[in-house]
Amino acid sequence: MTPDNTVSKRVTPNGTIPNGATNGSLRNTTSAQSSSNTHAMNGKISRSNGSVSSLSNGATNGVILNGEIKNGKMKENVKEMGDSSKIKANQLKSYQRAIFTALFLGYACYTYNRKSASYATPTLLAAGLVTTNTVGVISSCQNMAYAVSKFLGGVLSDKISARLLFSFGLLLSGAATLLFSRTEDPMVWAVLWAVNGFAQGCGWPSCAKLLKKWFSPANFGTWWSVLTASSNLSGTLSPFLAAYIIISHGWSASLVFAGLVSLVMAVAALLTIVDDPELANLPSPALPVDAPGKAGENKKEEKKEEGSVKNLLRTPFLWVVSACYLAVFMAKTAISEWGQVFLINDLGRSQLEASSFVSAMETGGFFGGILAGVLTDRIASKVKVQANVRLLVAAAFMCACCAGLYVLSFVLTPASSQVVVSGVGAVLGASMFGPISIYGIVASESFPAHLSGTAHAFVALAANVGAVLAGWPLSRVARVWSWRGVLLLLQALTAASALLIVTTPRLHITTKAKKD
Structure with missing residues (x-):
């Protein structure tokens, strides 16, 4: 009997195997008719390195690797990877x-x-x-x-x-x-x-x-x-x-x-x-989800920059944010603490009306702070300019704050309705709490992760200095210039901070932003 592994007995001149032999495989055999490196497709011989390695049964559903049939393994691996990614994403959420x-x-x-x-x-x-x-x-x-x-x-x-x-x-x-x-x-x-x-x-x-x-x-x-x-x-x-x-x-x-x-x-x-x-x-x-290897690289970069707190304090951008934060926090604290006094003494409002003004200011601040975050996220993702987009939005808020202070000091009168007075309070709250939120965001995200806390601490310290200045020092100013003089000073500070942001776009690009 002729051995089964004889190629001449099993392979037809066109290289196919008759009689339904597609379910078998020929290993460790050679043939002159199979000298080319062919892959088995639909019952044909797959040959590698000069020998017939294997036969694929329905190769459209499988992959031949190292002489073995891997039926659907690639698809299964891709599916498993997709399922794993979904599980990780759900866990993260x-x-x-x-x-x-x-x-x-x-x-x-x-x-x-x-x-x-x-x-x-x-x-x-x-x-x-x-x-x-x-x-x-x-x-x-x-x-x-x-x-x-x-x-x-x-x-x-x-x-x-x-x-x-x-x-x-x-x-x-x-x-x-x-x-x-x-x-x-x-x-x-x-x-x-x-x-x-x-x-x-x-x-x-x-x-x-x-x-x-x-x-x-x-x-x-x-x-x-x-x-x-x-x-x-x-x-x-x-x-x-x-x-x-x-x-x-x-x-x-x-x-x-x-x-x-x-x-x-x-x-x-x-x-x-x-x-x-x-x-x-x-x-x-x-x-980015497609760059998992970057995590280790970022860790290495942070370690290299561990001693860069001095460099942080030398960054002009940090001082710009700190100055603006000081101005808006000084205005916010002054209106919160002295706004009622101004309304009662200068505009003849009742205690209840003055309290309603402060309450409206807090309400406006609630919505203004959220609006600032949502607005800057959307604008930053769509607008590309050579400046910090969030700071530009903060400058717009500061202009609105300056306008609100002007209305409070020079437009409102004892005859103004309470609705108008509360409306001014809501506008002031939104226009002050908005930048307060933005400056904190900018300080935290614009510097390396290992310095973000320090950067935020520095600008927060500047804000607290503004709060201190809004206390006893402003009360002294009020004695000399009256409360309208105080409001005029606050208008000048808020307008100056908006102008500082608009005129210093080159300082908005930090070292981290340049690397990104």
Whole structure:
């Protein structure tokens, strides 16, 4: 009998195998008729390196590799990769939702704690437990500690875990509020509220760091502005909640509630927040999905630049943002603290009408902050200019702020309707909180990740300087020039900051932006 592996007996002159032999394979054989390197298609012989290697059965559904049939393996691998990518994307979205919710509720608790004592102040004054001078001392202790710790918190967020910093600050703030409710000694209150103010500085720098790690630069401004709105939302709802508790159970119960809520939220944040997507084995939203290898390269670049804090402070762009931030924060603080005084003394408005103006300003700030983030994200993705697009939008907001200040000081009269007065307050709130949100975004995203916290801390320090200048120094200006003189000064500062942005486009391109 002729052996089965004899090619001459099995292969026809045209190189095909008759009698349904397409289901078999010929291995380790040679043939003169098969000297060309052909692949088996629809029952033909596949030959490699001078020998017949294999036969593919229905090769349209399979791939021949190393002499073996890989039927559908390529398609299966592609499908598995697609399924894996979808799973990773869904996991990333779940983490983003959970972390953002923790940050939103946690920062709302930060704001609630920061203002909880002021909600109880009228009751404490009525009970004779404090004097107006004592209230001023307590408030000053908190503000000074907050200004210092906000800068330190920004620097620390580049050095330690933002998750631990955020949770620890909220825990310490809640504990200080609880202890505040357990004593009636004004000196102890001043110390505890200084501790509270110091703890408050851990909040926003941690938020800024986590937002940059977990969210794409394409919609970073939107997430930032929505998160800042948590403070406005807390400032709107917490006074009513505090008033209800104080009326029903007393001032100490109000502070106990604020402290306990913060302690619970601190534990929840500690368990929910993750510092970096890499720790959860997830891709970084800050990197393109088609360039996973760039993550390691960016880490190496950051390590090379670890000692570049001095270079950061030498960047003209940082000083431009800081100057503009100082101007708008000074205007915002001045209108918040002295706006009611101006309306009552110069325009003859009632206390209720003046309070409505401030409330309208907060409402406008809520929507203005969100609008700024959404607007700058969309414009930045569509408009390409040799300048920072977000700063140009901030300049437009500052122009609107200047116009609002002009209307407040020179257009409104005692005969103006309350609707008009509140409308001016809403416009001022939107036009001031918008740039405040933008300057924070710009400072955090325009520098390397390992310096973003420091950059934000620096511009935040400038903002706090503006807040300080809006206090006693402006009151001195008002004595000399009147409150209209103060408003005129604020108009000049806001207009100058808008002009500074428009005339310095070359300074808007940072080292990081050039690399990108």
